[in-house]
Amino acid sequence: MASEKRTFAMKMLPPNFPILWKGETGYEEARIGRVFNFRRPERYPVAVIEATTEDHIVEAVRLADGIGCRVSVRSGGHSWAVWSVRDETILVDLGRYHEFSFDEKTGIAKVSPSTTGRMTNKLLEAYGRMFPGGHCPENWGWACERVLAVDVVTADGRKLHCDKKENSDLYWAARGAGPGFPAIVTRFYLQTMPSFSHMRSSAYIYKREDYRKALEWILGITSAYDEGTEIVAVASYPPGRSEIHVMVLLVTFKNSEKEARAALQPAEESAPPGHVDTWFCRETSFSKEYDDQHAANPLAHRYCVDNCYVRNDADVVSVLEDAFTTLPSRKSFSLWYSMAPCSRRSAEKGTMDDMALSMQSDHYFAAYTVWEDEADDSRCQGWVKEICREMERFSEGSYLGDADFQVRRTMFWETEQGRKLMKIRRDWDPDGRIAGYLDDGDKSGTEGLTNVHEWKNSKMEPRTSNGDSKPS
Ligand SMILES: Cc1cc2nc3c(=O)[nH]c(=O)nc-3n(C[C@H](O)[C@H](O)[C@H](O)COP(=O)(O)OP(=O)(O)OC[C@H]3O[C@@H](n4cnc5c(N)ncnc54)[C@H](O)[C@@H]3O)c2cc1C
Incomplete structure (x- = not known):
């Protein structure tokens, strides 16, 4: 950056401003x-x-405007694709910006954006409350449906409150825009819920050769399963085992042992024989699950992640078979998450909130590839690419939190919601001040993402010896 711009910038800033x-x-x-x-x-940000x-x-934001560059934001630093780190931006890191308050009358918590789910639930414990995020049953709806409002700093530097009545289009976008949100969130207003006294889990672990048996079973029972129970299937190398195994895990949230046992009993009674390890109704807690x-997601490791919402009419067991039986490293894992019946709700019918987040199916699949050595980058990334290329034909689209638009762009919203979101972005940030979706070459700017299945009809080049491949 030219030194005169920097000198100019320094004059704009108050003393002791925390800039590096x-x-x-x-x-x-x-x-x-x-x-x-x-x-x-x-x-490299400026x-x-x-x-x-x-x-x-x-x-x-004013500084970025003054020197003519973009702003990028970091809250938790958990984006797999590292969206916060962008060339020629002012990076605003919110890791030291902390706020938490709780109103016992309304049950609403006000939380700053770098507060993780674990931290939020720990803080809420004292009030006998919780905020459902990861590990909660899908039947409770999306976590963002419990975000009642956000406070933001806009792309032109104004502080605004956004909810269903005020600045409602920004509020609509805040719940589902992901890294394309055209403002900076400074505060979430979260509707908490009473916590449960009895969190219990059951697990059934099968060998790789029993993959089909395990998946067919769990797929067959989930749609009618108890509403307060989270159901996942995970393929991984369990500790102490040298082969891939498939674990079906059920976590239930109840207020008595009796209720928990009753919720987990149908799985216990129907689980096919042959599991090599199992437990039933074991005590667990948020902190244990975290x-x-x-x-499963250790620090100081290299990651590549992608995902698909598999279509409800697909042969799900066959579609996921490669992903569940061929992992590229010992620490990698593939996950299927039951989204039904939450996935059958719709904004039009009023059973789901109207918001940008709109992509869904009964079956969420994600591949989490984990390794340590840079020499394995190409092989591990190639595996993820190949798995998702095969799956694209059977998918509705993807969840953008586990996506990397530099590699694969697909549908992240229903068509109408995608169009509306790109318009809201242009309305609120016509100059592209806030660094948006990080696509290949960071070119998407104010246009955002096209929200189409780019790979659906593309032919892939054959895999190279290191497993890498790319669409033609
Ligand atoms: C170990 C691990 C577990 C995960 N588990 C889950 C899970 O269970 N469920 C799930 O849905 N996702 C999960 N994810 C994905 C994760 O939620 C997303 O990647 C999310 O973007 C991370 O938020 P962050 O604030 O940490 O991101 P950051 O890396 O801090 O930011 C990513 C981007 O989000 C935008 N952003 C961040 N803060 C703001 C802000 N204050 N205002 C406006 N825009 C902002 C910016 O574009 C920024 O570049 C997981 C990720 C990891 C690493």
């Missing part, structure tokens, strides 16, 4: 130190602002 310019001591740590994925990108107040965020998630 590229090249300064501490810049590299500020650029990527809080990024979860160790497959770190060669992308400067990083470690905001601790809302005003710092406003100043950051610990398990941490163990």
Whole structure:
């Protein structure tokens, strides 16, 4: 960046402003130190602002406007594709911007964006409340349906409150736009719910050769299963085992042992024989489930992730077979998540909130590829690409939180919602001040994503010896 621009910028900023310019001591740590994925990108922001107040965020946007560059944002640093780190941007890091308050009358928690699900639920424990995110039954609906409002700093530096009545289009977009949201969220208003006294789990672990038996069974019983129970199937190398295994896991949220046992009993009675390990109605908790998630997603590792919503009319067991029986590394895992009956609701019928988030099917599949050595990058990334290329024909689209638009662009919203979202982005950020969707070459700008199945009809080049392949 030209030194005169920087000098100009310094004059705009208040004293002791928490900014680190590229090249300064501490810049590299500020650029990527809080990024979860160790497959770190060669992308370099002009400067990083470690905001601790809302005003710092406003100043950051004004500064970017003053020097003519974009703004990127980081909250948790958990984006697999590292969307926060962009070339020629001012990166606003919210890791030091903390806020939490809880209103006992309304049950609404106000939370700053870098507060993780685990932190939020820990803080809510004292009030006997919880906020459902990961590990909660899909039947409770999407977590973003419980986001009642957001406060934002807009692309032109204004502080606004957004909910169903005020700035409702931004509120609509905030729930489903992902990294294309055309403003910076500074506060979430979360509708919490009473917590449950009895969280229990059951598991059934099968050898790889019993994959079909296990999946056919669980697919057959999920649609009519108890509403307070989360159901997943995971293919992985379990600790101490040298072969891939398939684990069917049920986690139920109840208020007594009796209710928990009753909810888990139908699985216990119908599970096909042949499992090599199992447990029934074992005591668990949010922190135990979060610990398990941490163990499956270790720090300081390299990751490549992609996903599909598999069509309801597909032969799901066959579509997922390669992904569940051929993992590219010992720490990788593939996951199927039951979304029914939540997935059958619709905004038109009033059974689901009207919001940008609209892509869904009964079957969520994601491949989480985990490895340590850079030499394995191409092979592991190639495996994910190949798995999703095969699956694209059978998919409705994808969830953007587990996607990387630099590699694969597909449908992330229903057609109408996608169009509306791209218009809202252009209305609120016509100059593309907020760095949006990171596609190949970071070119998408104000246009955003096209929201089509780009790979559906494309032919792939044959796989190279390292497993890499790309669509022609
Ligand atoms: C270990 C692990 C487990 C995960 N589990 C789940 C899961 O159970 N369910 C699920 O849905 N997803 C899950 N994800 C995916 C994750 O939720 C998404 O990648 C999400 O984007 C992470 O949010 P973040 O704030 O940490 O992202 P960051 O990396 O901090 O930010 C990513 C992008 O989000 C946008 N953004 C971030 N903060 C703001 C803000 N304040 N205002 C406006 N835009 C902003 C920006 O475009 C930013 O570049 C998981 C990821 C990891 C690494």
